[in-house]
Amino acid sequence: MIFISLIVSFIPFVYADIPLDIPKFSIDLDRQPIDRWSDIIPNFVQPMNEFNDAIRAQIPKAYIDVAEIVASRLDQHIPQPYHDEIYSIAQAISMPVADIVLINLVYELRTFCTSLLVRTSNGTIIHGRNLDFDLNTDLLRRLTFQGNFYRQSDPTFTYESIHFAGSIGLLTSSRSGYFSLSINQRVIDDKDWWMNALMLILHFHSLPLFIITRSIFDNPLMSYQDLKDTLQYQHLIAPVYFIITNGRTSGMIITRNRLNSIHPIELNSTLVQTNYDHWLERDPRRATAEDILGSFNSTQMTSKNIFDIVLSVIPVLNRLTVYTAIMNPGEKQDIFAKIRTLKPR
Ligand SMILES: *[C@@H]1O[C@H](CO)[C@@H](O)[C@H](O)[C@H]1NC(C)=O
Ligand SMILES: *[C@@H]1O[C@H](CO)[C@@H](O)[C@H](O)[C@H]1NC(C)=O
Ligand SMILES: *[C@@H]1O[C@H](CO)[C@@H](O)[C@H](O)[C@H]1NC(C)=O
Numbered sequence: 156m157i158f159i160s161l162i163v164s165f166i167p168f169v170y171a172d173i174p175l176d177i178p179k180f181s182i183d184l185d186r187q188p189i190d191r192w193s194d195i196i197p198n199f200v201q202p203m204n205e206f207n208d209a210i211r212a213q214i215p216k217a218y219i220d221v222a223e224i225v226a227s228r229l230d231q232h233i234p235q236p237y238h239d240e241i242y243s244i245a246q247a248i249s250m251p252v253a254d255i256v257l258i259n260l261v262y263e264l265r266t267f268c269t270s271l272l273v274r275t276s277n278g279t280i281i282h283g284r285n286l287d288f289d290l291n292t293d294l295l296r297r298l299t300f301q302g303n304f305y306r307q308s309d310p311t312f313t314y315e316s317i318h319f320a321g322s323i324g325l326l327t328s329s330r331s332g333y334f335s336l337s338i339n340q341r342v343i344d345d346k347d348w349w350m351n352a353l354m355l356i357l358h359f360h361s362l363p364l365f366i367i368t369r370s371i372f373d374n375p376l377m378s379y380q381d382l383k384d385t386l387q388y389q390h391l392i393a394p395v396y397f398i399i400t401n402g403r404t405s406g407m408i409i410t411r412n413r414l415n416s417i418h419p420i421e422l423n424s425t426l427v428q429t430n431y432d433h434w435l436e437r438d439p440r441r442a443t444a445e446d447i448l449g450s451f452n453s454t455q456m457t458s459k460n461i462f463d464i465v466l467s468v469i470p471v472l473n474r475l476t477v478y479t480a481i482m483n484p485g486e487k488q489d490i491f492a493k494i495r496t497l498k499p500r
Contacts, residue, residue, distance in 0.1 A: 171500045172472060174479070174493035177317070179301045184373060185308050188236035189243050192323075195300075196247035199320035202297040206321070207254050209291045210261055219257060221353040226253035232356055237366050240323045248321075255321060262322045263338070263364045264352060265290055269440050269471050270337040270398040271427045272406040273461060276453040280400045280422065282482040283461045284327055284337040285495070286317070287475040295319060295477045296494050304372065314372045315490045317480050324365025327480045328372055329490050334379045334401050335482040336371075336386075338364065341394040341410065342430045352392040355413070361392045379405065387416040396428050402485025408433065425449075425456075444471050458483060458491065472497055 180195045196203070211219065229238045229252060241259070245252045267287040274280050288295045302318040314330035329335035355361040367389055371377055377385075379401040386397045391413050400406035406422030410432055420426065420433060425448045429441045437445065447465050448456075458481045466472060466479045472495060480492040 170469065170497055172467065172495055172497040174495060175296075177299055177301045177478065177492050177494055179303065181303045181305060184304055184306045184312075188239035189246075191240055192243045193247045196244055196320065199298060199300075200248055202294050203248055203250075203258075203321050206291060206294050206298060207250060207258065209294065210257060213290060214257075214261070218349055218353060219253075221350070221357060222257040222260065223253040225353065225356055226251070226256045229256070232360060233366060234362075237323055237369060244321055244323070258321045259324060259365045260352070260363060261290070262319050263324055263326070264340065264349065264393060266326060266338065266340045267342075267430050267475065268337070268339045269427065269429050269444060269466070270339055270396070270408075271425065271444055271448070271461070271465065272398065272400050272408075272422045273425050273448065273456050274406075274422060275456045278403065279483065279485040280402050280406050281456070281458055281461055282329070282335045282337065282398070282400050282402070282406070282484070283458075283466055283480070284398070284482075285466050285471060285476045285479050286327060287473060288477050289475055292475050292477060296496065299478055299494055301490065301492060309375070312375050316372075317478055317490060317492050322365060323369060324363070325368035325372055327478075327482070327490070327492075328368065329482040329484045330372060331484055331487040331489075332402075333377070333484060334382050334399055335484045336368070336382070337398045337480075337482075338368070339396040339398065339428055340430050341396050341432075343394050348393060355392045361390055361413075363392055364395065367391075383407070383409075386411075387419065390414055396430075398426075398428050400484065402483060439470050440473075443468060462491070462493075469497070474498065 225232050241255050245255045270284040298320045302316045305313040316325045316328040326338050386409050395411050397409040408428050409419050410417050427441050427444045476495040478494050482490050
């Protein structure tokens, strides 16, 4: 099989990476959905406009037309409170609602990533991930922030997400004491998958991931078992991998078709997932990460080593890597994340 070529084969030492801090913003879920994003979006007007122009230039017109149909019937396709949130973003940046719908779909359908789960010597589970994005990577770096979702009325309810401005959905998210989730795109042999995804929203009222993920994390009663069930059985608009853990006893990789889950695997000591099925030949990112983890003894399985060694080695770290995040929901820690900037020196 042919792997997407993430890096050109330069010698590693000609590359430099300076990890950058990520800006932080809070989203109060007790606010009216129509106001939720109005303070945050003005900080990202310039890169959001550039990203929108880039999408319009790079994505076939046919997809944009369908996104516009979805947007024109938002109340039929996007349940509340999420359609008001889309309006909230559109209003804050004075963009058509269709553009915000499209931006949300682009974010969720083009994530080439490495996710991994590692059991430490004391039994807690670390959830690491590099998010690689193959379109306008530099712009994505400027659109990234750490979102803290909370409810003023309930101090016990909070979760975090490494977020792209303009999106309402979650790709890298952790609710301390409960669970963490990362999503990797599943590369399949289907030229029309983008259009198929849009058609499923339009004709079958299938829910995009940006709705499914928010519904999960916004629900204070969602348990780890519910999370597993939802991610295994919920119908999707496109194939994908879900990497989840409760941070203490269980972690798993769920490989999804649109309708069902195939060969889910449970964590023993380490698991690595990129954008290809785990039963196939290993791609270079997975092989590199697995080989490094395989060389670690139990005391080396720490967040620091996973960040500094596994997720910072080429090609696991590559020119398309937007950020690295380390989640540790079992230890009730905040997400530790940095923007990555690997470039030829
Ligand atoms: C975990 O261990 C079990 C029992 O030894 C084994 O059957 C399973 O294949 C292992 N899973 C992985 C992902 O290695
Ligand atoms: C694990 O490996 C590190 C680095 O090679 C070494 O310093 C440490 O002593 C090893 N620990 C154990 C328990 O083998
Ligand atoms: C367990 O190990 C991890 C990784 O070394 C560390 O971050 C965490 O603080 C440890 N937790 C406990 C309870 O010792």
